[in-house]
Every structure is written in C-alpha cells, then in structure tokens.
Amino acid sequence: MSQPLIQWYPGHIAKAEKALSEQLKRVDVVIEVRDARIPIASTHPKIATWTEGRSHLLVMNRLDMISGLHQKQLQRWFNQQEQEVFFTNAKDGDGIKQLLKAAQVAGIRVNERRHSRGMLPRPVRAAVIGFPNVGKSALINRLLNRRVAESSNRPGVTRQLRWIRISDAIELLDTPGNLPSLLGDQDAAVKLAICDDIGQAAYDNVLIAAAAVDKFKEIGVPLHIKYGISAKELSGMEYIEAVAKSDRYNGDFKRVADLILHDFRKGRLGAIALEYPFTEI
Missing domain, CATH: 1.10.260 (434 Repressor (Amino-terminal Domain))
Structure with missing residues (x-):
C-alpha cells in the first residue's frame, strides 16, 4: 500500500481539542473561518459538534482568490443549505463590517435570553475556529481594528487559546489552527496542502x-x-x-x-x- 501524500501525527492534537472543548462551554457564537478556494475541504469534521447549541457564523476568507461568479455560486449554494455565509478578505478588510454586525446581533440575542431568565447582560463570547493559515489571526486583527493577534502566511502561528476583548459587547477566543486527529479524506488534505492551510512538515x-x-x-x-x-x-x-x-x-x-x-x-x-x-x- 502506498504512503498517503499528507501525514500528520495526533500527539498534541487530542490535548488541543480537549482545551478547546473546555473553552467552548463558555462560548455563545462560533465564527468558523474557511478558505473560499476549498469551502468543503477546509471545514473541520467536528464543526457540527462545536457549533451545537450556538450561533454559527460561517466565513469564507480569501475572497480575493476566487472570481465574483464563483462567490455568487457559493452564496447561492450555501443559502440552499440554509447556511448564512460571509465572504471576507481579512488582508484588506473586505466583508469585516458585515461579520462584526452579525456577531453583535448574535450578542443581542444572547442577552435577550439572559434577560428572560432574570440574568444580567454580558459581552457575547465568540470563538474563531479554522484550519491553520486560513486567516483567523488577520480576521481578528480586522475585527479589533488593531494588531493584537500575530498574523503570518505560515500555518500554526497561533499557539495557544486566549480571550481578546473587542469591545464592551464582544469577547473573542483566538484558537490555534484546528487539525483533525485522524486523516479520513486524503483528497481534502491534498487541497489543504495546495492552499498552504496545513504545515509543510506534513507533506x-x-x-x-x-x-x-x-x-x-x-x-x-x-x-x-x-x-x-x-x-x-x-x-x-x-x-x-x-x-x-x-x-x-x-x-x-x-x-x-x-x-x-x-x-x-x-x-x-x-x-x-x-x-x-x-x-x-
């Protein structure tokens, strides 16, 4: 049997997933960042579990890397799946205002539910999740309108979970790139490698x-x-x-x-x- 083209090893991944799962218990909104060039391959197999019971804001980053026609077709396709999608170019800031507004609306809903239970309002807690190098840190910097998350075209720059206050209304959980511990789909993994969304040590x-x-x-x-x-x-x-x-x-x-x-x-x-x-x- 030939060796797979892409290989990584689950040593630290289980530990990272456990830490993320613990923090997600505090999260109201999951901002999932994917690469617009590979909208299916760049979704994590556990995303359904991570978004269960929470608002899910799906972001297609690298808008500048696809055609306008492809964007419209993707928009229509996701709408057919009853999934709202936001297109961004975190590098230049395109689409950030719409995403921030959606996160604020989610926060209003959270606090409406808290009020109905007799609880005081608090900032909405949002987690930014995605494969390495899909643009999470650049996106966070744009949401904050200042550089607080280290951004690079090298996968895996963010090394640990941390909370960042965007405003009195929103707190963001910046997460390291989320790799699945097992590779079930080599075709998807190859696309991730072509797009530089996983570390080069894997291929x-x-x-x-x-x-x-x-x-x-x-x-x-x-x-x-x-x-x-x-x-x-x-x-x-x-x-x-x-x-x-x-x-x-x-x-x-x-x-x-x-x-x-x-x-x-x-x-x-x-x-x-x-x-x-x-x-x-």
Missing part, C-alpha cells in the same frame, strides 16, 4: 505541486501562459519534469514545484477555486 512539496498541476488541468487553468509548456498531455509530475528541464531551471524539480505552489498561493495564476460543491466538477 512533500514536489508531490503536492504535481497534485496541484493535475487539479489545475481538471479545472482548465492555462499553465502554458505562465510556464511556456502545455500540461494537456502530461501528468502533474511529468509537467514538473518538463518545466524543470528547460534552460531556466536546470533540472531542479523542487524549485519548479515550489514556484508553482507559490504562484498559485499568491494569486499569480489567477483567481482559482479548487472546489465546486454546486457542480459535478
């Missing part, structure tokens, strides 16, 4: 770049415009080899693999979504 860049090329071919990304070679008749690995053999790269497979992944992650190949839950693609 080999060359293998993931090859998988990315295969995915790009499937959805019609014109790689020849960027790299001068058509991928039409080649597998992902064959394509990396072909580009690496050109004079510019001197046979350096890893350099080409790193470049392809970097170009995709920086949007240099265009606005590309890897998942289309509303179609058969």
Whole structure:
C-alpha cells in the first residue's frame, strides 16, 4: 500500500481539542473561518459538534482568490443549505463590517435570553475556529481594528487559546489552527496542502505541486501562459519534469514545484477555486 501524500501525527492534537472543548462551554457564537478556494475541504469534521447549541457564523476568507461568479455560486449554494455565509478578505478588510454586525446581533440575542431568565447582560463570547493559515489571526486583527493577534502566511502561528476583548459587547477566543486527529479524506488534505492551510512538515512539496498541476488541468487553468509548456498531455509530475528541464531551471524539480505552489498561493495564476460543491466538477 502506498504512503498517503499528507501525514500528520495526533500527539498534541487530542490535548488541543480537549482545551478547546473546555473553552467552548463558555462560548455563545462560533465564527468558523474557511478558505473560499476549498469551502468543503477546509471545514473541520467536528464543526457540527462545536457549533451545537450556538450561533454559527460561517466565513469564507480569501475572497480575493476566487472570481465574483464563483462567490455568487457559493452564496447561492450555501443559502440552499440554509447556511448564512460571509465572504471576507481579512488582508484588506473586505466583508469585516458585515461579520462584526452579525456577531453583535448574535450578542443581542444572547442577552435577550439572559434577560428572560432574570440574568444580567454580558459581552457575547465568540470563538474563531479554522484550519491553520486560513486567516483567523488577520480576521481578528480586522475585527479589533488593531494588531493584537500575530498574523503570518505560515500555518500554526497561533499557539495557544486566549480571550481578546473587542469591545464592551464582544469577547473573542483566538484558537490555534484546528487539525483533525485522524486523516479520513486524503483528497481534502491534498487541497489543504495546495492552499498552504496545513504545515509543510506534513507533506512533500514536489508531490503536492504535481497534485496541484493535475487539479489545475481538471479545472482548465492555462499553465502554458505562465510556464511556456502545455500540461494537456502530461501528468502533474511529468509537467514538473518538463518545466524543470528547460534552460531556466536546470533540472531542479523542487524549485519548479515550489514556484508553482507559490504562484498559485499568491494569486499569480489567477483567481482559482479548487472546489465546486454546486457542480459535478
């Protein structure tokens, strides 16, 4: 049996999940942050448990990395699932005001219920949850309108649970990237790796770049415009080899693999979504 492309080890994950579960007992609202390019792969398998009995604000971050048409199709699809969704670009602040307003409305509802039970009002408690590097810390910084959460394009920058006061009305629980302890879906894990939403220690860049090329071919990304070679008749690995053999790269497979992944992650190949839950693609 061949080794899976993505591997991580559950050593610290169970401990982190236990700490999160304890804190979630105090939470009124779960703000789930996903990567808009992979709206299904970037949801945690335990999210239904974590949102049970709480308001669930679903955020599709990296709005700038998908097309306007794809956003509209996703919006329609989630609405059909009876799930409200917010689209954000935490880097530039797009969509933050709408999300903050929704969190404030959730807080009003919480305190209406408390009042009906004869309890005093308090700030709404919201937890921000998502895979590493989907933009949670950048989102929190935008919600606070100041830098309090360390933000980076490296997965796993946030290391511990902590509460942050946004205002007299809202407190936020900033959580480390939430990885499932077991990998049940390699296809989803590969998409997370392509999008840089899990740590690079879990995979080999060359293998993931090859998988990315295969995915790009499937959805019609014109790689020849960027790299001068058509991928039409080649597998992902064959394509990396072909580009690496050109004079510019001197046979350096890893350099080409790193470049392809970097170009995709920086949007240099265009606005590309890897998942289309509303179609058969």
